[in-house]
Amino acid sequence: MTALLQRLAESESPSLDPASQSAPFAILADQLTATGLEVQRLRGRGTGDHLEARSTDRGGAYQLLVGHMDTVWPAGTLEHMPVKVSDDRVRGPGVFDMKAGLVQMVFALRVLNDLGLQPSLPPVVFINSDEEIGSRDSREHIRQLAAGAARAFVLEPSFGPSGALKTARKGVGRFTVKVKGRASHSGLDPDQGASAILEISHQIQRLFALNDRERGISVNVGTIDGGLRANVIAPEVRADVDARVLYGEDMAPVERAILGLEAVGEGVTVEVDGGFGRPPLERTERNVALWRAAQQAAGELGIEIGEATVGGASDGNITSQYTATLDGLGPVGDGAHAAHEQVVKSQMPERSALLALLLLAPCS
Numbered sequence: 001m002t003a004l005l006q007r008l009a010e011s012e013s014p015s016l017d018p019a020s021q022s023a024p025f026a027i028l029a030d031q032l033t034a035t036g037l038e039v040q041r042l043r044g045r046g047t048g049d050h051l052e053a054r055s056t057d058r059g060g061a062y063q064l065l066v067g068h069m070d071t072v073w074p075a076g077t078l079e080h081m082p083v084k085v086s087d088d089r090v091r092g093p094g095v096f097d098m099k100a101g102l103v104q105m106v107f108a109l110r111v112l113n114d115l116g117l118q119p120s121l122p123p124v125v126f127i128n129s130d131e132e133i134g135s136r137d138s139r140e141h142i143r144q145l146a147a148g149a150a151r152a153f154v155l156e157p158s159f160g161p162s163g164a165l166k167t168a169r170k171g172v173g174r175f176t177v178k179v180k181g182r183a184s185h186s187g188l189d190p191d192q193g194a195s196a197i198l199e200i201s202h203q204i205q206r207l208f209a210l211n212d213r214e215r216g217i218s219v220n221v222g223t224i225d226g227g228l229r230a231n232v233i234a235p236e237v238r239a240d241v242d243a244r245v246l247y248g249e250d251m252a253p254v255e256r257a258i259l260g261l262e263a264v265g266e267g268v269t270v271e272v273d274g275g276f277g278r279p280p281l282e283r284t285e286r287n288v289a290l291w292r293a294a295q296q297a298a299g300e301l302g303i304e305i306g307e308a309t310v311g312g313a314s315d316g317n318i319t320s321q322y323t324a325t326l327d328g329l330g331p332v333g334d335g336a337h338a339a340h341e342q343v344v345k346s347q348m349p350e351r352s353a354l355l356a357l358l359l360l361a362p363c364s
Helices: 002-009 018-033 095-114 139-147 196-208 248-259 285-301 345-360
Strands: 038-042 050-054 063-068 084-086 089-091 123-128 151-154 165-169 171-180 218-226 236-245 269-278 307-310 324-326 342-344
Touching: 002 018, 002 089, 002 095, 002 345, 018 038, 018 050, 018 095, 050 139, 063 095, 063 139, 089 095, 095 123, 095 342, 095 345, 123 139, 151 345, 165 285, 165 324, 171 196, 171 248, 196 218, 196 236, 236 248, 236 269, 248 269, 285 324, 285 345, 342 345
Parallel strands: 063 123, 063 151, 151 324, 165 307
Antiparallel strands: 038 050, 050 123, 084 089, 089 342, 171 236, 171 269, 218 236
16 A cells, blocks of 8 residues: 555646646556456546546446545655655655545455455546646536435545544635725825725725634635835735635525625725635535444444544535535545645555445445
């Protein structure tokens, strides 16, 4: 497992470099073919290609396995952040998010194939190359597969040092606020200008006022860009906004509040665009039932499995709209998108075994 993880991590695959996805695609295609699955390449439109694998028998019900091979790390990261194996840790770009999860999935399928054990339903594997940039190209593939699946298992990393599974994720929206004012010399003609920066300061306060910790609503202005010089009344400013909700019913009112921002000052205009791209993965009864099944399987392995609600989104947010979904079945580790990214090597086999048992478990 460690050797395969090293190969995948050393095949750098940044989301924004479609050509880079070919190397991990080829590795995974070979591995999945060896488990008895038939691999199909789905061409990406402006992204890398996506991988779909299933048994040659394409009729009837199935269970879906979802992962991604793209990472946030740019090409060349290995030069200063090489893959290292030491002290029961594998460190390197993309090992935690989420190439170790792909390794665990491959080995779960491999052990079932080698032992002649039949999953309760045939597995269908989907691995995309654009998850880290919102799955805009692959989203429709995921929707179609999830709509026909009896259940979905997502191999994103587990949560925290105990490796909790993710039974809820916030939905994510992205918005852009553009303010246009009127430029003038701040010393000679200050009254002739209309400051876009002053206006955006009012709008930022309105945006942050939408936060509701108890309800699980978070709104953040992440970047601001605009203005010309210190002695010029700013004619234009842009702000990028991230909004997250825990419940689907909150998407529409939060979206309306942001899209409905109106100018406070005179001589300025406010334009807002954007929306929610991923709905929340809610802690529904059918999702909790899958977590209960994971608890039972973990008990057979002598390990404990908890559950967690997280603010980040994944493709599980999409599958959960159509079928029972359990997320966070990937590795135990730390440092997603961070320089200390790592996985606990000794826990990879047991997490792979957990997935194998879930694939064998009856589908209610």
